[in-house]
Amino acid sequence: LDHFDAVLLYANHATIEPAHWENLKAFIEHGGGFVPVHCASWCFSNIPEFDQVVGGRFAHHKTAIFRPKTIAPDHAAIKNVPEFEAWDETYVHKNHNPNGRTVLQVREVAEADDNITEPEPWTWVREQGKGRVFYTASGHDERVWSLPEFSELLKRGILWSIGDERRTHYETFLKERTPLTYEKRDNIPNYENRPEPLPWQFPLSAEDSMKYTQAPAEFRLELFAAEPDIVNPITLAWDERGRLWVAETVDYPNDVRDGSGNDTIKILEDTDGDGRCD
Structure with a gap:
């Protein structure tokens, strides 16, 4: 894990080996980012401490079309991220850990047969040792993941979780890359039937292209x-x-x-x- 800035968990793993949990916990507490998404708050039931690190645990759900409400719009992990409406599972959590936690979004009571009677914490951040945790209950399937607003929410959450120094390094790297340039042309194939066909991308030098290529951890890219x-x-x-x-x-x-x-x-x-x- 030392080769990574953050760990994103999006899975249904009921248990975890204690040694693996100790590794993940140490990674977080020594400054790593942790980004559990949606069903990740159900994971690792054999480690009660996991719930406290995440900030809460999934309890039960129904389904509905709804719009989580942002209540901390100035927080860096959600600032300028538009609210979005989508079909999703209506998570209710338990084992909340308010210690060091800031709730960014809530799910409001929608109807009489809703599974909550008061606003439910939905997206939050918290600090664990020197590390940061970002969690959102959104994200059951492509009806959420395909939304650009959700992509932006995850991006903001990830960049917040890795800390200010690493985020600045990332943003500086992006600014220093040669920008991509495009031109609309009538002869670009549109096999996917996109509403707006992809534009023509002008080529970069091999050296500049390398800065747009992600190498696996422990590897470096050479021309x-x-x-x-x-x-x-x-x-x-x-x-x-x-x-x-x-x-x-x-x-x-x-x-x-x-x-x-x-x-x-x-x-x-x-x-x-x-x-x-x-």
């Missing part, structure tokens, strides 16, 4: 080959000598003439040990 050494690669494979085999498609999706073609297989090798193919 080995780029145009004009390779063109339109569709398959890459490394061999035991550290050479990169590349299948290039020049003809597809253009017309292919009988008996001739321009597609190639190239073998790229770094012969002088500088990390770049030559």
Whole structure:
């Protein structure tokens, strides 16, 4: 976990190994972010302390179309996030831990047969040791996850949970990247039937493109080959000598003439040990 700034939990895991819980708890209390979402507040029933770290535990629910009400609009974890209405499960929580907790949103009583009689805490934040916890009960399925407002809520919550220094580092990194530029064109395929077809994106240099690529934890991204050494690669494979085999498609999706073609297989090798193919 030391390779990560935050852990997001969205799952139905009834139990957790005590050693795993101790690792997660230590991660949080030493400054890591923890973002349990929706059903995560039901997890790990064998660890009563988990409820206190989250700030509460799922108890029961019905379903409805409703709009959580924001009651702390100036908090950094929700500031400028629009309220949204969607079908979702109407969570009711138990084992609340108000210690260090700030409720950002509540679900209000809707009808006489509602499963609450007073506003139910819905989205909240709290501090645990040096770490921060962001929780929202929203998020049963795509009817919520597909909403841009919900995406923005999660983004704000995650960035708040990782702390001010890491958030500033992230925001500075984004500002320093070469911006993406687009142009509307009439010949862009729209297989998904989007209301607004995707625009044409102008290319970046390989070096600038790398800043838009996320490498797995414990890995770093290095540039080995780029145009004009390779063109339109569709398959890459490394061999035991550290050479990169590349299948290039020049003809597809253009017309292919009988008996001739321009597609190639190239073998790229770094012969002088500088990390770049030559």
